[in-house]
Amino acid sequence: MGDANSATAEIEPDSADERLRRWRLVLGGESGGEGTGRALGGADAGMDAALGALYGGDGKSGDMSRTGGLGASAPGVARWLGDIRTYFPASVVQVMQRDAIDRLGLAALLLEPEMLEAVEADVHLVGTLLSLNKAMPETTRSTARAVVRKVVEDLEKRLATRTRATLTGALDRSARVNRPRHHDIDWNRTIRANLKHYVPEYRTVVPERLIGYGRAAQAVKKEVILCIDQSGSMASSVVYASVFGAVLASMRSLATRLVVFDTAVVDLTEELADPVDVLFGTQLGGGTDINRALAYCQSRVTRPADTIVVLISDLYEGGIRNEMLARVAAMKASGVQFVTLLALSDEGAPAYDHEHAAALAALGAPAFACTPDLFPEVMAAAMEKRPLPVPETAA
Known part of the structure; x- marks a missing residue:
């Protein structure tokens, strides 16, 4: 029992600290973390800054209580895109990119080749690029096609x-034939087509016409x-x-x-x-x-x-x-x-x-x-x- 209590004592502080850390990342705020009393450092501080730039304050660029937001600066956004790829898995990165485009009006920045090279490509990004197609300058078009091609090739593989x-x-199966080989007989359709040939004494159907699956070449x-x-x-x-x-x-x-x-x-x-x-x-x-x-x-x-x-x-x-x-x-x-x-x-x-x-x-x-x-x-x-x-x- 003593060993079990010691193990519990060793685990619980870590578990409680992890819960505080997660709440601090969710709530944001200053070093006090909206009452959690938990300060962040290292990678956690970078993660918090990336989250705050997008989700802090009222969601408008330039007014972020956590980090001041992304603004409309292409270099700032490019750095942020690099940060979120460092701190989060690809599936989360794609969600955050979509939210950034929707919340901060960053679609126009996707017309810049440097920005397109920094983003994590997915179906939603392709849709955004297609909606900007007519406004896209020639300098960006080749980069945009490369981004779209990557997503398309991934989808084709899948x-x-x-x-x-x-x-x-x-x-x-749709190419039905009336003289099928035995292993090509469609028994369900054959039985339905020959129900009138049911023989009571044998308790079975004696088919006069077989219906079978054809081969694609015959279809x-x-x-x-x-x-x-x-x-x-x-x-x-x-x-x-x-x-x-x-x-x-x-x-x-x-x-x-x-x-x-x-x-x-x-x-x-x-x-x-x-x-x-x-x-x-x-x-x-x-x-x-x-x-x-x-x-x-x-x-x-x-x-x-x-x-x-x-x-x-x-x-x-x-x-x-x-x-x-x-x-x-x-x-x-x-x-x-x-x-x-x-x-x-x-x-x-x-x-x-x-x-x-x-x-x-x-x-x-x-x-x-x-x-x-x-x-x-x-x-x-x-x-x-x-x-x-x-x-x-x-x-």
């Missing part, structure tokens, strides 16, 4: 292999049209959709078209070989005319039964609502598989037009937010014409 494998399997080429809303709120979705568009375009068994829109419609299919070119061909912001975009997509459908249209939009329609819904209904009636994604990102469901989402759901096109990891499964279900893996919270 998503491409699984996407190709999932969709190749779906294409194999009719599927057509995929990605129709992407490029309003400012859809930045992350545009990035992910561009990467997926390039992956789908690399599959010989698919014919992929990529269309982006605001109040105008731009077909970026010719750029699909390089998703970085696709991204720099977008123009985030502006209004939204979904009806006009769907009219263009509808005009490009040549084989409805083998076509999947994926609308990625928050559904805030600035065009003609009834025509938009009529186009969706007409495409579905012709045999098109129509998928509506409110977002294609890791953030979950964004703000969206609930009335339009409910109207699409009534047409058999449920609208839901989709993570990048779920997207291959959604596309596979659409290719096989089976129910989509719709989250319970979907419209």
